[in-house]
Amino acid sequence: MSKDIDRVCAKFERQLRAGLGTRRSDNDMARQTRNFRRGIAPYVEMETPVRQILNESGVSVIQYALYFNFSRRVAKLKMQYSAITLFHEASLAVSHWTRQGLTPEILKTICRQVFDLDLDAETQDGSNG
Numbered sequence: 001m002s003k004d005i006d007r008v009c010a011k012f013e014r015q016l017r018a019g020l021g022t023r024r025s026d027n028d029m030a031r032q033t034r035n036f037r038r039g040i041a042p043y044v045e046m047e048t049p050v051r052q053i054l055n056e057s058g059v060s061v062i063q064y065a066l067y068f069n070f071s072r073r074v075a076k077l078k079m080q081y082s083a084i085t086l087f088h089e090a091s092l093a094v095s096h097w098t099r100q101g102l103t104p105e106i107l108k109t110i111c112r113q114v115f116d117l118d119l120d121a122e123t124q125d126g127s128n129g
Helices: 002-017 029-057 063-081 083-099 104-115
Strands: none
Touching: 002 029, 029 063, 029 104, 063 083, 063 104, 083 104
């Protein structure tokens, strides 16, 4: 896991050095890279279980990026919302990505196994989502 984060951060730093990214006004690339590492770590760590689900489900590798984008969206939702609002927002995300051609059962499996969010269960107010 740490190797993946190191690889992503090294690429980020190379892009900064090459002038392909926006640098901090104080030009402190080391601090900027540390902040980037801290921000990106949860997303990189999430990719391993998502990849395992995709492998087990027989998803074509060409669709991995779409499923990873869905996973990043749900991770962001989980940071922003809780309880019923999270349930409804995640359900909307599943609907959106299903319209993009992804399999809803796989999306719900990702929510359940990676984010501990069961979209097939009833919401806390007793209604179905």
